[in-house]
Amino acid sequence: MKTILDFEQWPLDLLIDYVLKIHHRGIREQGPELLEQLQRVALAHKADAPDLQKVVDHFRNSLEDLDMHLQKEENVLFPFCMEMYESYRNGQQAPMFHCGSVQGPISVMMAEHADETERHNRIAQLTNDYTAPEGTDDDYREAMRGLKEFREHLEEHTTVENEVLFPMAMQVEMAGR
Numbered sequence: 001m002k003t004i005l006d007f008e009q010w011p012l013d014l015l016i017d018y019v020l021k022i023h024h025r026g027i028r029e030q031g032p033e034l035l036e037q038l039q040r041v042a043l044a045h046k047a048d049a050p051d052l053q054k055v056v057d058h059f060r061n062s063l064e065d066l067d068m069h070l071q072k073e074e075n076v077l078f079p080f081c082m083e084m085y086e087s088y089r090n091g092q093q094a095p096m097f098h099c100g101s102v103q104g105p106i107s108v109m110m111a112e113h114a115d116e117t118e119r120h121n122r123i124a125q126l127t128n129d130y131t132a133p134e135g136t137d138d139d140y141r142e143a144m145r146g147l148k149e150f151r152e153h154l155e156e157h158t159t160v161e162n163e164v165l166f167p168m169a170m171q172v173e174m175a176g177r
Helices: 012-044 051-089 103-126 138-175
Strands: none
Touching: 012 051, 012 138, 051 103, 051 138, 103 138
16 A cells, blocks of 8 residues: 655755655665666567657666656755755745746756656557567566566656645745835
């Protein structure tokens, strides 16, 4: 059974720390391992499952785009959100973001989340919702299970950010103006 965490009750700094340690780290650790496994499976099943190479290509592109996305969050957006939150907690005026409001970068992050959701929907279609064909080997089944788990993890990541962290950051910015 999956534990349900009430992220809306968390302070912004703790939520950012959670996203970094659980989601960002998870994507970076699981993604490359899964890509290697998918490449092995695609090579082994080249004749009977030609769509697997498309899955590998989509997943590789996803990891490349996610790496850039995570870097933008870690190096630009989250440090600014932490600075804003610290000012808010200390009763100080919120600092100005270099491009105006925090809404701008948040909109970019949300658009990138939508792009990844669309890409992973395509992967789900290509894999028949992560179903290994009858009679395939354990490696194939494990790769499909891994893809499904990766997608679920990514969906949780985007949900936590889009529905809780980003609105919270915008509220903190408004409260500090």
